[in-house]
Amino acid sequence: MSTYQTTQLESPLAPEWLAVPDDGNHLNPTVWPQGTSRTEGGELALSGLRVSELADRFGTPAYILSEDHFRSRARAFRDAFTAAFEPLCGGVDVYYAGKSFLCVEVAKWVKEEGLRLDTCSGGELALAARAGIDGSELGLHGNNKSDAEIDRALDMGVGRIVVDSLHELERVGDIARMKRLRAPILLRLTPGVHAETHDYIATAHEDQKFGLSMAQVHGEPSPADKAVSVALGHPSLELLGVHCHIGSQIFSPDGFALAAEKLLTFIAAVRDAHGVSLEELDLGGGYGIAYTDLDDPKEPTELATAMADVVGTTCERLGIGVPRISIEPGRAIVGSSTFTLYAVGTLKTIHVQQGGDVAERRYVSVDGGMSDNPRPVLYGATYTATLASRRSGAPPVLSRVVGKHCESGDIVVKDAYLPADLATGDLLAVPGTGAYCWVLGSNYNYTPRPPVVAVSQGKARLILRGETEEDLFQRDVSW
Incomplete structure (x- = not known):
């Protein structure tokens, strides 16, 4: 020394x-x-x-x-969140965020460790197919999906398409109708949570390109409210639930807890207004890792326990059943x-x-x-x-x-x-x-x-x- x-x-x-x-x-x-x-x-x-x-x-x-580290982290998130949420909703679905790092071999590890895969392009969908991942284990994100990407996702039978705007909602519905299918969708909402991270990787505030705002302006229904009405009324759309992602490289669980409360309140409002219980809630990812000695990331067990406590307490207060929870750790697994x-x-x-x-x-x-x-x-x-x-x-x-x-x-x-x-x-x-x-x-x-x-x-x-x-x-x- x-x-x-x-x-x-x-x-x-x-x-x-x-x-x-x-x-x-x-x-x-x-x-x-x-x-x-x-x-x-x-x-x-x-x-x-x-x-x-x-x-x-x-x-x-x-x-x-x-590879050993990657697999260990994948199992840690899977096991911690399953243990925390199993008493509430039977467990969780862990989607590895492919945008963080993806190749065919890594996609195979994801499958072997019991995780699902989150994609955001036609290329990532093609890679998932090369890795032998069934479409039902995939999600498709993106704020500007092409018709070809939506078409491919439906042909692959993806488990969910995360819809980012009213315009896209109509397009997904139209393409599904032409294919005589029902498209399974989540609505990506922006709950107005300002994550403590760089502006370029904070994604739940209002003034950015992702998601449907939950804010009402001049007493009019919010874009999120309008999207629910459109989705429930469209015969070719199957509204599974809602999604949010507040940003990346976040250490405190407080932002995730606040976002969960806002989205669960929204789910309760949908039940009251439409008589429909949305069955899925995706709380995104963005959990931070240590790049230097200054960083102090939370362990999966700590994150899972904190989030399960908030979800369980909030659902009980609102008088709603706990929806199936999913998360999307990418950086926190591979970084x-x-x-x-x-x-x-x-x-x-x-x-x-x-x-x-x-x-x-x-x-x-x-x-x-x-x-x-x-x-x-x-x-x-x-x-x-x-x-x-x-x-x-x-x-x-x-x-x-x-x-x-x-x-x-x-x-x-x-x-x-x-x-x-x-x-x-x-x-x-x-x-x-x-x-x-x-x-x-x-x-x-x-x-x-x-x-x-x-x-x-x-x-x-x-x-x-x-x-x-x-x-x-x-x-x-x-x-």
Whole structure:
């Protein structure tokens, strides 16, 4: 363990929350995948596989995904929510949110662990079919589903289509009528809950693109009220229930509880106005994970117990039966299962004017960047990093890990203390990259996307191969 004094190493450029580590080699188990450790020589390993072995075999950058961690988290949500809600409504339906990370192999894991799959495009529906998932185990989301996507969903017999607007409600009904089917639907409502997260991933306030507002204006029925009337009156629509999603990367259960109360009150109002008991309530997802030592996510059991208490109490107060509950954890299952492995390239120390003083910041360039993780540049997402290829006893230096792309905003880790002896050729690992990294990746600067390597019980295999330059030219018609 390092014996350097923290007070002597703090940088005036560091954010207040970032502490100088007592031991830069320490791995916070909340941040890293299960089975992550350091070897006797100090090298990072997953399920006993050293990162140097993985880099030699698969190259860098590479997403290293713990299959064991993924499956464990899937079971944890399934078991915790089933136990909490079984006395109330017979259990829950856990829909893995495919938008967080999806490939055929992962879809198979979802099926094998007893979860359902939430999709939001024709491509994700096609992938689910490739993975052998029955349509009844699927949901289809999206604020602008095409006629072709609605048609495909109905042909596949999806368990539910989450309708996002009055316009879409009519379209789903018309397409179902032409096919002589009844489309099973949930109405996505915006309950006006302002989640404590970034504006771009807060999705239950009024001024955004998703859902049907529950707010009445000038005494007129709300869009949500109108949608219920239309759905109940349409012979080709089967209104199962309602849905909400208040945002992403949320730690407190309070927002979920408030949303549940509002939607259950709405369900009671539907019963009183139409004499119909809606049988399903989807409370969405958005449960946060730990990206840095600052984050303190709730365990599935704590979330499930808190939500079950609110749902049970509210239904009893309203005098309604408890609807079948469903949830959609995506990031909370896959996010912390993965770290991205990079090779260090150039290092540069710059001098920054800080008041009347001059402070230093070191820039550490790696062989990836915003093409494999655009979250920092999209909404200021915060990550951490560790020297992965060896142990170091050198003092920590405030560093900014940046990518290789021609953008000044190409930042992977904005602030981290990394050892002073970090050098070109070292391996660097950034945890928490399982969700919204590969799926949001790009070929910016004609950069091939990295592979995804699944590790389980001491063995590693590709589940998504890395792209080649040849792949990049396949759609180039002139070529």
